[in-house]
Amino acid sequence: MTAVIDVTGLTKRYGGQAVVDGISFHVEEGEIFGILGPNGAGKTTTVECLEGLRKRDGGEVRILGLDPKTDGRRLHQRIGVQLQETQLQDKLKVREALELYASFYPDPADWRELLDRWGLASQSGTSFGKLSGGQKQRLFIALALVGNPEVVFLDELTAGLDPGARHATWDLVRAVRASGVTVVLVSHFMDEVEELCDRVAILERGRIAALDTPAGLVDSVGGEYRMRFRPMAPLEEQSLAGLPGVVSVTRRGGQVDVTGTGDFASAVTAELARRQVIVADLRIEGRSLDSAYVALTGQTMDT
Amino acid sequence: MNGFSSLAVVETRLFLREKAALIGVFGLPVALVIGFGLIPGFGDPRKGLSDQIGTEYIAAVGVAIVLASLGLTGVPMVLGQYRERGVLRRLGVTPMRPLTLLMASSRPGRRARATSGSGWRGRSTTRWPRA
Numbered sequence: 173m174t175a176v177i178d179v180t181g182l183t184k185r186y187g188g189q190a191v192v193d194g195i196s197f198h199v200e201e202g203e204i205f206g207i208l209g210p211n212g213a214g215k216t217t218t219v220e221c222l223e224g225l226r227k228r229d230g231g232e233v234r235i236l237g238l239d240p241k242t243d244g245r246r247l248h249q250r251i252g253v254q255l256q257e258t259q260l261q262d263k264l265k266v267r268e269a270l271e272l273y274a275s276f277y278p279d280p281a282d283w284r285e286l287l288d289r290w291g292l293a294s295q296s297g298t299s300f301g302k303l304s305g306g307q308k309q310r311l312f313i314a315l316a317l318v319g320n321p322e323v324v325f326l327d328e329l330t331a332g333l334d335p336g337a338r339h340a341t342w343d344l345v346r347a348v349r350a351s352g353v354t355v356v357l358v359s360h361f362m363d364e365v366e367e368l369c370d371r372v373a374i375l376e377r378g379r380i381a382a383l384d385t386p387a388g389l390v391d392s393v394g395g396e397y398r399m400r401f402r403p404m405a406p407l408e409e410q411s412l413a414g415l416p417g418v419v420s421v422t423r424r425g426g427q428v429d430v431t432g433t434g435d436f437a438s439a440v441t442a443e444l445a446r447r448q449v450i451v452a453d454l455r456i457e458g459r460s461l462d463s464a465y466v467a468l469t470g471q472t473m474d475t
Numbered sequence: 476m477n478g479f480s481s482l483a484v485v486e487t488r489l490f491l492r493e494k495a496a497l498i499g500v501f502g503l504p505v506a507l508v509i510g511f512g513l514i515p516g517f518g519d520p521r522k523g524l525s526d527q528i529g530t531e532y533i534a535a536v537g538v539a540i541v542l543a544s545l546g547l548t549g550v551p552m553v554l555g556q557y558r559e560r561g562v563l564r565r566l567g568v569t570p571m572r573p574l575t576l577l578m579a580s581s582r583p584g585r586r587a588r589a590t591s592g593s594g595w596r597g598r599s600t601t602r603w604p605r606a
Contacts, residue, residue, distance in 0.1 A: 223568050224568070225564060225567055225568060245570050245572070246570075248568055248569055248570040249570045251568075253565075253568040255561060255564055255565055255568070257561060258560065258561030258562065258564055258565045259560035259561055259562065260560075260562060260565070261489055261557075261560075261562065263489050263492040263493070264485065264489060268485055268488070271481065272481050272482060272485050273569060275477060275478050275481035275482075276478045276569040276570055276571045277569070277570060278570075315565075319569070319570075
């Protein structure tokens, strides 16, 4: 594994105020790296400095060994970008858009194949202005991939997509990664980041508040999980209370509530199995990235 | 096709799809020439126009209108829209140079000059008015 993106002390100021304040991270080859944070945290500014759309005020950035500030054109041949809130010309047809963008790159992908893969084949003759939100978004992702990039930046990938389309898009992002492309994903959707990313940087007011795997972030915040079930045979609560990690056991009518930390759930299920107690309605409620985010940044998501 | 020629083709196509722009750019000068051409006596050479006939003079004005409306309002308006819609930003992250876009979007202008010129070159000796 080699670092495809290497960022050290990246700083960007607008009118003297640092919007991105000395952040450092690296992204390894074939990774899906998430950048998460509330609106105005500097996510988009950060990726725009990486893409070469904005000139950084300080720090070092290397993408595929190239500096976006001085080597923009050579870098652009090797990266693909999906920008937040861009439009194409209304009268431009889907096929024309892909063909046009393909012509900019030295070694483009087959745009017909991209049309099929992103489910746009039947829209190939449709003007951009007549596409639905989801179709536009898929077109932008296809455009990001048309140059056969080694690194893809996706900013607010699933904004404006319905739940079905979001899940389909996630599958496609995984497919993109499987083909060896490194993905940088900017998002403010927890579920998306939790679902897709290998590692996540949480940005807050221009600084990295935390950087870890989604599971690592959740664990670092700690906290208790709750397990609920209904035993189908008599069960002594005390037999569970002594298990490692278990904090409390309470009984409400026919239902048993166990709270605990770490891997207590497997200890409980093993104990139940040993006692040959069959349970019904088993449910485990854990902390999600959502609650970890709130704990780490001290604020709720501003969507 | 390279970036420049495909962009020029796309820009020309997009221009031809704008019905309102087409009417403004080509319809107005043609209407001018036809309208003035129908005025009785306008076909005679005039001293004040350096011995040109009136229709020739208006044809020259018409060509100027085509070029001016394309170059002075058309291209800046299109580029302004591109900026507003983020098209320029999107193109900015491709390997294409910004200058290529500028050149490609001014191509319909050159096209227009070619078509309008050939359409009106009725007489063998077209003299342009001297200032």
